[in-house]
Amino acid sequence: MKFARVIGTLVATQKYQGLEGIKFLVVQELDRDFKPVGDPTIAADGTAQAGPGMLTYVVASREAALALPEKFVPVDLAIVGIIDEVDRPDISRQVPVVNWHKKPTAGEVQ
Amino acid sequence: MYIGRVTGTVVATIHQETFDGYKLLLVEQLDLNGKSTRTYDIAVDVVQAGVGDVVLVLDEGNSARQIIRKEPDGAIRAVIVGVVDEISLAGQ
Numbered sequence: 001m002k003f004a005r006v007i008g009t010l011v012a013t014q015k016y017q018g019l020e021g022i023k024f025l026v027v028q029e030l031d032r033d034f035k036p037v038g039d040p041t042i043a044a045d046g047t048a049q050a051g052p053g054m055l056t057y058v059v060a061s062r063e064a065a066l067a068l069p070e071k072f073v074p075v076d077l078a079i080v081g082i083i084d085e086v087d088r089p090d091i092s093r094q095v096p097v098v099n100w101h102k103k104p105t106a107g108e109v110q
Numbered sequence: 111m112y113i114g115r116v117t118g119t120v121v122a123t124i125h126q127e128t129f130d131g132y133k134l135l136l137v138e139q140l141d142l143n144g145k146s147t148r149t150y151d152i153a154v155d156v157v158q159a160g161v162g163d164v165v166l167v168l169d170e171g172n173s174a175r176q177i178i179r180k181e182p183d184g185a186i187r188a189v190i191v192g193v194v195d196e197i198s199l200a201g202q
Contacts, residue, residue: 001152001188032117032138032150046126046185057122057134057152059185063171067126067185080185081125081134088118088136091162096115098164099196100144 001080003030004058006050010042018070025050025079027058043077044068055083113140113194114167116159120152128184135159135190137167142199153188154178166192 008026015022023045031037034055043058046067050056056079058064064078065071118136122129132154139149144164151167156177159165167190168174174186 001186002150003152031148032136047124049124057120059187061171061187063174063185063187066171066183067128071183078126078185081122081129083120083122085121086118086136087121087161089161091115091117094162096144096162096164098144098194101196101198 001057001059003032003034003083004028004043004056004079005030005034005036006052006054006056006079007040008052016074018073019044019068019075022068022073022075023048023050025052027056027077027079029058030055041077043079044075046078046080047082050079050082057081057083111166111168111170111191113197114138114151114153114165114190115140115146116161116163116165116190117146117150118161126185128178128181128186129154132156132178132186135161137165137188137190139167140164151188153190154186155190157190157193159190159193164194165190166194 067078114137
């Protein structure tokens with residue numbers, strides 16, 4: 001799942017069966033620093049409450065259709081949550097408690 | 111599956127119903143030297159991981175659905191399925 005900013009709406013009167021009542025939004029995928037990545041795309045709204053300007057998270061591929069009331073519809077990107085808060089504390093000086101064995105140098109016996 | 115490091119928490123009050131009761135964490139993928147890459151994921155946590163932990167992340171829908179059993183048709187893809195204790199790399 002990735003961050004996406006809603007930047008617009010899309011209206012389609014003629015839609016494939018099962019997509020009636022589904023809201024489509026124009027979204028811009030973001031990287032971890034909330035900077036845009038790639039071109040804007042269209043996402044179905046699985047929350048039914050998203051709107052332009054909102055920071056959301058989206059799910060892609062087969063799971064996107066599962067976010068909608070009808071589970072077998074032609075959708076490959078769906079908004080599944082509206083983000084209130086992202087907390088990213090400084091962990092640069094925090095050493096993870098993982099025993100990370102590096103590649104042994106030549107001559108070491110396995 | 112890949113190794114990642116939890117770098118933050120994500121709060122979303124309004125969400126698709128599959129996500130009810132689950133904690134969302136921001137995970138950055140690590141390379142085999144333990145360095146962070148630019149790739150990130152917003153993942154559901156089922157193993158009580160916390161910020162700073164090195165974790166095992168699953169990014170595949172069918173496997174995720176088997177874990178999130180209360181919702182067999184859930185729209186979840188990325189799940190944190192383990193907190194890593196040790197990694198050993200064979201010599202090259």
